[in-house]
Amino acid sequence: MEHTTTLPLPPTGSAPDDPDRRFWLAATGAAGAVAATATAIPLVSSFAPSERARAMGAAVEVDISDLPPGGMKTVEWRGKPVWILRRTPEMLAALKGHEGQLADPESAKDQQPEAARNATRSLRPEVFVAIGICTHLGCSPTALPAGTANPSVGSDWPGGFFCPCHGSTFDLAGRVFKNKPAPTNLEIPPHAYLADQRLRIGDAS
Numbered sequence: 001m002e003h004t005t006t007l008p009l010p011p012t013g014s015a016p017d018d019p020d021r022r023f024w025l026a027a028t029g030a031a032g033a034v035a036a037t038a039t040a041i042p043l044v045s046s047f048a049p050s051e052r053a054r055a056m057g058a059a060v061e062v063d064i065s066d067l068p069p070g071g072m073k074t075v076e077w078r079g080k081p082v083w084i085l086r087r088t089p090e091m092l093a094a095l096k097g098h099e100g101q102l103a104d105p106e107s108a109k110d111q112q113p114e115a116a117r118n119a120t121r122s123l124r125p126e127v128f129v130a131i132g133i134c135t136h137l138g139c140s141p142t143a144l145p146a147g148t149a150n151p152s153v154g155s156d157w158p159g160g161f162f163c164p165c166h167g168s169t170f171d172l173a174g175r176v177f178k179n180k181p182a183p184t185n186l187e188i189p190p191h192a193y194l195a196d197q198r199l200r201i202g203d204a205s
């Protein structure tokens, strides 16, 4: 079963200490924070598998035919929010030119399947799949389009994701910027295409 939902905006403030509370902050923050930028990056949240299947860590199948260019969908896999962003040609172009500002521009660390160890960190350039949890302490980053007026990023911001907890920033391939608390790029989960517009998250075979 798949349905569209709107989750509440995340609470503000620093990351909570309790791991369970932190998870729910991350899970709700993922959808809520992105919803806050919905005019620039439309959000469709889909929670497809049953509770039992989710608990067992089952792979999740996702129809992405309804995902418009620039749109982002969030699904849940193993209790984590997984983002699926359909990047526009402009977003793909914005992945170039700031490699020198990134901590791991070539994705040398094992934060992605081998098939996604490339310039776009994806199986297909236009479809970006990533776990929406900051690699510092587990908060959920917020999508920040290029040209945003957010004072937390510079005027040359290429678009990407900003973690409000301690200020880590990631580009539109989930690559972390240098000198930020997050030690690694965002994690790319194993995934595969079952059909042209159908993804399976959690199983790359």
Ligand code: FES
Binding pocket: 015, 134, 135, 136, 137, 138, 139, 163, 164, 165, 166, 167, 168, 181, 182
């Ligand atoms: S949790 Fe600390 S920067 Fe994201």
